[in-house]
Amino acid sequence: MPTEFLNPPALCPTFGWTHVVAAAGGKTIYISGQVSVNERGEVVGKGDLRTQVEQTFENLKHALAAAGATFRDVVKSNLYVVGLKPEHIPIIREVRGRYFNMQQPPASTLVGVPALVHPDWLIEVELIAVVGQ
Secondary structure, X not given: OOOEEEOOOOOOOOOOOOOEEEOOOOEEEEEEEEOOEOOOOOEOOXXXXXXXXXXXXXXXXXXXXXXXXXXXXXXXXXXXXEOOXXXXXXXXXXXXXXXXXXXXXXXXXXXXXXXXXXXXXOEEEEEEEEEOO
């Protein structure tokens, strides 16, 4: 059974996310929250949300590849943004749109938080993907 991306008409319209994603079979991959650090653990884009979102999604791409997956296999994303404001949304959507299949985007949650573990991190993103269906 292929993955189903469902937006029931009784729920509000979506922009860049899907209300319900159903997946059966295959291998489920859980990606821990990724942040804007390079392979040496150094923060990339200190104080710059766009740069941090870009680095974070590049890190997610590497994590997915390590498990034999791509962004097309992602069924759920959780994004945590420090001090989330309305003006952050277009930045996040623009970068995210370069990675996700926007015809069938994953189910998604975006949460504003007061802080992340490191004081220079502005965003953390975790993913769930399903491959081999």
